[in-house]
Amino acid sequence: MPSVTYELPDGSVHQLDVPCGQSVMDGSVRNNLPGIVAECGGSCSCATCHVFVEEGQSTFDEPTGEELELLEYADGARPNSRLSCQLILTDGCPQVRVTVPDTNG
Numbered sequence: 001m002p003s004v005t006y007e008l009p010d011g012s013v014h015q016l017d018v019p020c021g022q023s024v025m026d027g028s029v030r031n032n033l034p035g036i037v038a039e040c041g042g043s044c045s046c047a048t049c050h051v052f053v054e055e056g057q058s059t060f061d062e063p064t065g066e067e068l069e070l071l072e073y074a075d076g077a078r079p080n081s082r083l084s085c086q087l088i089l090t091d092g093c094p095q096v097r098v099t100v101p102d103t104n105g
Contacts (some may be wrong), residue, residue, distance in 0.1 A: 001091040002096060008035050009102035018045035019087050023083035024098055025049045042085035049084040050074040051098040059093035060086075076101050 001017045004027050009103035028036040037048035047070040067086050071077050
């Protein structure tokens with residue numbers, strides 16, 4: 001089962017096992033971690049699940065045009081920004097680390 005490490009805006013770090021087929025967003029929401037709001041429930045239409053994927057991790061599919069368009073509106077977007085609802089975990093990504101940006105500041 002893939003392991004996802006979430007670095008939250010308050011500096012806390014949480015490591016969770018998230019089943020294959022679920023998204024990085026699912027892991028956060030199902031474990032009540034703060035920071036990933038996921039207003040649209042994972043349908044790639046709001047950008048409230050914006051995260052920074054640790055540099056050098058290429059275990060996920062490339063972002064779609066729709067995701068890239070939404071990321072243009074995400075606060076503090078960077079080259080390693082992704083929507084966590086689009087980061088689907090597979091056996092090919094045993095360890096993932098994401099940082100949840102502080103959207104309250």
